[in-house]
Amino acid sequence: MSNPSKAKGTAWESDIVGYLRDHHNDRTHRNVQMGRLDIGDIDGYYLHALEAKAEKTITLSDYIAQANREAVNAGQPYGCAVVKRRMKGVADGYVVRDVRTDVRLISRLRDMEAALQRAAPDVYRLIDLLHRVAA
Structure with a gap:
């Protein structure tokens, strides 16, 4: 992948999927992006559209607005962002709503x-x- 930021984001999504498969739902998977009607990055987090974020600059308001829009698109009652904590693994990340x-x-x-x-x-x-x- 030629875009390092995209590669980090993809790795973070994959790490979250692995963690959720081990600890929550073994059918968790990454979603195909759908543009304007996006349904979140990850499916399988019970009742949630999940937006994964691994960025140097954290903008919670943008993440939450995006997660809430995508929850509507996905037909889920709740949206949340899973934000990577620098130098930490998935279990130490932040779930934000x-x-x-x-x-x-x-x-x-x-x-x-x-x-x-x-x-x-x-x-x-x-x-x-x-x-x-x-x-």
């Missing part, structure tokens, strides 16, 4: 957990225990 999107996501999580707790309390307790690992 605006507060409006985060509140919608956390409200959905709260409501779904409450519904599961009412419908299947034993299942809820098991899942809760699995996910209580602190950072």
Whole structure:
């Protein structure tokens, strides 16, 4: 690839795909770019259109606006950017969304957990225990 910036971006996308396949969804893959109707860089991050960014100068507002547009195009309820942290791997990168999107996501999580707790309390307790690992 003759463009070093493009090569870095492609490598970052591939690294994210590998990480998500190992830790989240083994069917995660890079999307084909679709221009004006782009659907995000990566598919397979549950309920999200994911925009991968590996740039020297970080412009969060642009990343979030792009991710939110692409979420609409992809038919996903949430958009986010996964931003590379200099000299670090994927696990130390940043997942970024605006507060409006985060509140919608956390409200959905709260409501779904409450519904599961009412419908299947034993299942809820098991899942809760699995996910209580602190950072």
